[in-house]
Amino acid sequence: MQSKKIIIVSLFYYEKSDNIRISTVYNLLKERNANVELITTDFNHRTKSKHDQSLHPKDITFLKVPGYKKNLSIGRLLSHLVFALRLFSYLKQLRYQPTKVYCIVPTISSGWVCSRYCKRKGIPFAVDVIDLWPESLVVLSHRKKLLQFLTFPMKWMAQKVYRSADFLYAGSEDYAEHAGKFNIKTKAVPVYLGMDVAQFRKLAYSGTTEVQKPENQRWICFGGMLGNSYDIDIILEGFEKLMKKDVDDAKLIFIGDGQERERIGQFKKKTGLDIEITGFLKYADYLKYLSYADIAINSFKKGTRVAYSYKFNDYVTAGIPVANNVKGEMWEMVEQYNIGRNFLHSASSLAECLREMMASPGLLTEMRKNATFVASKVLNKRIVYDKMLNQLTQ
Secondary structure (H helix, E strand, O other): OOOOOEEEEOOOOOOOOOOOHHHHHHHHHHHOOOOEEEEEEOEEOOOOEEOOHHHOOOOEEEEOOOOOOOOOOHHHHHHHHHHHHHHHHHHHOOOOOOOEEEEEEOOHHHHHHHHHHHHHHOOOEEEEEOOOOOHHHHHOOOOHHHHHHHOHHHHHHHHHHHHHOOEEEEOOHHHHHHHHOOOOOOOOEEOOOOEOHHHHHHHHHHOOOOOOOOOOOEEEEEEOOOOOOEOHHHHHHHHHHHHOOOOOOEEEEEEOOOOOHHHHHHHHHHHOOOEEEOOOOOHHHHHHHHOOOOEEEEOEOOOOOOOOOHHHHHHHHOOOOEEEOOOOHHHHHHHHHOOEEEOOOOHHHHHHHHHHHHOOHHHHHHHHHHHHHHHHHHOEHHHHOHHHHHHHHO
């Protein structure tokens, strides 16, 4: 009989990336000498390729699922369903009983499987809400009423998962408030995405991509997946307006790749502006590129329910002043610690925000120092995850 363990479950897991929820929880539990098994899929959502399982510790279990090419696709839904079914089968055949099961949702289906397993076995169940499905999906659709109808079973299932939790965590106060409405057993605890500045710098330094930045050029960057939840139109149009305000030394760089790539390319061709798309980069190379930025943009479409985005943490940990349009904790943090400027959901507002930041090199220097302070003292992962880790290991 094997010794008891804490099982942690997440559909999303990436190699060499400590700036995702599951990697952080996994690594911090290991630091506390906890006996852990991480269950995830063998498909890397970020690279759209299979994980090289030989690169990972033996206590990470990869369940086989079909891959997919597009984030919004039937193929992705099928992959999620297969993971839930194989997770059900895997848990059913376990030769030990875990002390606790911790599951990141979404996906809702994997949360449902874990909740049923824990109820049947009498195991404490911890749910960590890092996005609201289907609510955040409906916002992005042009056929909201139809999608609300089609996704009602998912909404019902999500509420059941929240209600079943013995420990309930969330990526923001907004998400905690929402999930907490359905659970009378425990209080939902907001837990921000924690960061490790030393680890960030180590990864950025290890990047192998060549980055050449002219001395007289200032880079405005957007990092990560170029997906449809981000307001790419505002970024492009805001940059165009900025360049018409006697600014001639700025370049807009999208550090990443995604479904909006073609539209960005068409805009560049039409306007002739200095815009670059790096394409997909390994995380270390992404961080290295980001470290050269002068300003970073955190822009989501209006109405999107965002917790606390990974890219915002990357920006702050890199010490990059942030132009942000997301209300909530990120908006408040920008204002409280003076680590950038907030702008409204319009190209004119973004252009004015960027112009103000670029008009004063001293202001940008101060914002850089403030961002580094926030990353080290406010978002330090060993601080923000302390309560969660104590509950999981007790």
